[in-house]
Amino acid sequence: MKNKKVIAIVSGGLDSTVMLYWLLKIKKVTPIVLSFNYNQRHKKELGCIKQIASELKLQHKIIKLPISDIVNSSALINKTKKLPKEHYTHENQKITVVANRNMIMLSIAVAYAENLGIKKVYYAAHKNDESIYLDCRKKFVEQLSKATQLATYNKVKVIAPFVNKYKSDLVKIGNQLKVPFEKTMSCYEGRKKACGLCATCQERIEAFIKNNLIDPIEYE
Amino acid sequence: MKNKKVIAIVSGGLDSTVMLYWLLKIKKVTPIVLSFNYNQRHKKELGCIKQIASELKLQHKIIKLPISDIVNSSALINKTKKLPKEHYTHENQKITVVANRNMIMLSIAVAYAENLGIKKVYYAAHKNDESIYLDCRKKFVEQLSKATQLATYNKVKVIAPFVNKYKSDLVKIGNQLKVPFEKTMSCYEGRKKACGLCATCQERIEAFIKNNLIDPIEYE
Numbered sequence: 554m555k556n557k558k559v560i561a562i563v564s565g566g567l568d569s570t571v572m573l574y575w576l577l578k579i580k581k582v583t584p585i586v587l588s589f590n591y592n593q594r595h596k597k598e599l600g601c602i603k604q605i606a607s608e609l610k611l612q613h614k615i616i617k618l619p620i621s622d623i624v625n626s627s628a629l630i631n632k633t634k635k636l637p638k639e640h641y642t643h644e645n646q647k648i649t650v651v652a653n654r655n656m657i658m659l660s661i662a663v664a665y666a667e668n669l670g671i672k673k674v675y676y677a678a679h680k681n682d683e684s685i686y687l688d689c690r691k692k693f694v695e696q697l698s699k700a701t702q703l704a705t706y707n708k709v710k711v712i713a714p715f716v717n718k719y720k721s722d723l724v725k726i727g728n729q730l731k732v733p734f735e736k737t738m739s740c741y742e743g744r745k746k747a748c749g750l751c752a753t754c755q756e757r758i759e760a761f762i763k764n765n766l767i768d769p770i771e772y773e
Numbered sequence: 774m775k776n777k778k779v780i781a782i783v784s785g786g787l788d789s790t791v792m793l794y795w796l797l798k799i800k801k802v803t804p805i806v807l808s809f810n811y812n813q814r815h816k817k818e819l820g821c822i823k824q825i826a827s828e829l830k831l832q833h834k835i836i837k838l839p840i841s842d843i844v845n846s847s848a849l850i851n852k853t854k855k856l857p858k859e860h861y862t863h864e865n866q867k868i869t870v871v872a873n874r875n876m877i878m879l880s881i882a883v884a885y886a887e888n889l890g891i892k893k894v895y896y897a898a899h900k901n902d903e904s905i906y907l908d909c910r911k912k913f914v915e916q917l918s919k920a921t922q923l924a925t926y927n928k929v930k931v932i933a934p935f936v937n938k939y940k941s942d943l944v945k946i947g948n949q950l951k952v953p954f955e956k957t958m959s960c961y962e963g964r965k966k967a968c969g970l971c972a973t974c975q976e977r978i979e980a981f982i983k984n985n986l987i988d989p990i991e992y993e
Contacts, residue, residue, distance in 0.1 A: 616843065619836050623885045647926075652887035653880055656924050660876040665843045667872035693923040700916040704876050704908040706867075 557582045560666045562658055562676040564588060565601030567737045567757060569677040571727035572715065576675060577609065578730050584675070586613040587662050591651070592621040593629055594636075595743030605736055616661060620651060627651040629741060636741050638750045642684045646752055649741065655688035659697060659711055667705040674701070678713040681720045681756050691716045720756050721763040728766060735769040746771045777802045780886045782878055782896040784808060785821030787957045787977060789897040791947035792935060796895060797829065798950050804895070806833040807882050811871070812841040813849055814856075815963030825956055836881060840871060847871040849961060856961050858970045862904045866972055869961065875908035879917060879931055887925040894921075898933040901940045901976050911936045940976050941983040948986060955989035966991045 561576055561584035563569040576584045586606045588599055599615055606613035621630045628634035628648045637645040655676065662674045678689035687693060691713070698711040715723060727734060739757045740747035747754050749772040761768040781796055781804035783789040796804045806826045808819055819835055826833035841850045848854035848868045857865040875896065882894045898909035907913060911933070918931040935943060947954060959977045960967035967974050969992040981988040 614843070616839050619838070619881070620884065622836065623834070623881065624888045626888050650926075651884075653884035653921070653924055653929075656880040656920065657877070657884060660873055660880045661839075661843065664840065664871075664873035664877060668844045668846050687926065688924040690923065693920060696916065696920040696923055700876065700913060700920050701873070703910065703913040703916055704873055706870075706907065709873075 558585060558669070558671050559583070559673040559675060560585050560587055560662050560671055562587050562589075562662055562674070563602050563606070565598035565603075565605070565737060566739045566753075567727070567734065568679055568715070568720065568723055570602070570605060570737045571723045571730070571732050572675060572677040573605070573609070573611075574730040574732045575714065575726060584611060585665075585669070585671070586611050587658075587665060588613070588615045589618050589658050589661075590615055591618040591630065591654070593743070594632055595629070595738070595741050597743050598738050601736055601738050605733070614665075618657060618661075620654065620657060624652045636751045638752075640752055640755060643752075646685045649752070650685060650687075653688065655686075656697060659701070663701045663705060663709045663711065666709045667707050670707060671709070672707050673710050673712055675712050675714060677715055677723075679715040679718050679720060679723060689713075689716070720760040724760040724764050724766065728764060738770065744773070746773045748773055778805060778889070778891050779803070779893040779895055780805050780807055780882050780891055782807050782809075782882055782894070783822050783826070785818035785823075785825070785957060786959050786973075787947070787954065788899055788935070788940065788943055790822070790825060790957045791943045791950070791952050792895060792897040793825070793829070793831075794950040794952045795934070795946060804831060805885075805889070805891070806831050807878075807885060808833070808835045809838050809878050809881075810835055811838040811850065811874070813963070814852060815849075815958070815961050817963050818958050821956055821958050825953070834885075838877060838881075840874065840877065844872045856971045858972075860972055860975060863972075866905045869972070870905060873908065875906075876917060879921070883921045883925060883929045883931065886929045887927050890927060891929070892927050893930050893932055895932050895934060897935055897943075899935040899938050899940060899943060909933075909936070940980040944980040944984050944986065948984060958990065964993070966993045968993055
């Protein structure tokens with residue numbers, strides 16, 4: 554089963570890039586990389602994954618999504634809203650939720666898989682995300698995967714291999730697999746350097762500290 | 774609960790237009806109409822729903838979907854493929870399947886609902902569709918609705934009210950509700966007049982005959 558093809562949704566952030574390396578080096582499959590431009594504030598991340606996929610010589614596709622047309626309540630899309638500086642567990646982080654974003658991405662990835670005769674779609678939801686991002690929870694993944702298997706002739710599955718792991722576990726795995734962390738970006742602000750203050754920056758910094766590692770990216 | 778808002782996915786075809794009238798007149802809710810331009814061969818249907826929604830004074834949005842970028846195997850999108858002239862039950866009708874199309878549309882409609890605080894998304898899957906269109910089956914609708922309720926803070930449900938009905942039942946309901954059938958289009962070919970030969974034309978014609986009614990649209 555070596556070199557079996559799968560679809561991997563990868564944003565250019567730390568989590569999904571670790572998943573990409575994990576698929577290549579541990580699962581020994583060939584990921585076709587799918588990224589989404591939904592007019593996110595931090596769409597600079599798409600440049601990161603473009604470079605990473607190119608260096609790994611992987612097929613890569615960026616799909617433009619019409620989400621910002623219909624969902625304007627999220628600070629990840631609507632730049633008139635301020636990004637909160639608390640942890641994900643804080644109520645005010647709800648403003649960073651893009652309604653049903655992952656189901657939209659996954660449903661397109663499943664269509665792509667079905668069209669290519671591929672049976673598995675991976676995305677990098679993990680346990681730090683689940684407090685506010687409902688579409689990162691294990692129950693959601695399981696239910697959606699049942700639906701995608703019913704909707705496709707190939708019985709395409711949705712798999713979130715890190716759904717029971719924390720971001721610090723991902724840094725550990727990534728470090729073992731020699732993931733080029735310096736080429737990833739996590740910050741929601743999307744400026745040249747990471748802000749160091751938004752929830753995703755805070756969690757990234759803490760995940761490195763927990764592993765006694767130094768995050769190689771630059772902070773403001 | 775009168776005038777409660779719901780989202781209705783309506784293509785401009787007969788089935789979804791009947792559902793639109795049924796929502797307005799029987800369920801007494803106010804549908805926000807959502808249509809999708811996925812570069813379908815028969816995108817002339819979008820002009821039909823534009824007119825119908827305008828006459829009913831309903832809010833209407835057409836969303837452009839990047840499906841044809843990633844799914845090129847369907848004769849509904851790929852014009853180099855011929856549309857088969859058999860019924861939906863025939864194996865060769867599989868070429869008209871657009872992989873995971875309904876889940877993509879529904880996931881976007883659910884995002885729209887969540888953003889507006891609306892709890893119900895309707896689409897017009899019915900029993901004639903289910904032989905080849907897996908995403909029109911009752912089991913799929915039930916599973917997907919479980920997933921969308923988990924993915925949203927509003928617990929948005931997906932509802933296919935006609936999933937146990939045949940197209941002939943829809944013509945019967947539409948006739949009772951005075952649906953302007955002449956303003957709808959079903960033909961996959963998307964030419965000026967309906968071809969009368971593709972599966973959806975055949976089923977439409979038979980559904981009118983079963984009801985002792987005359988289909989008011991023109992056929993080639």
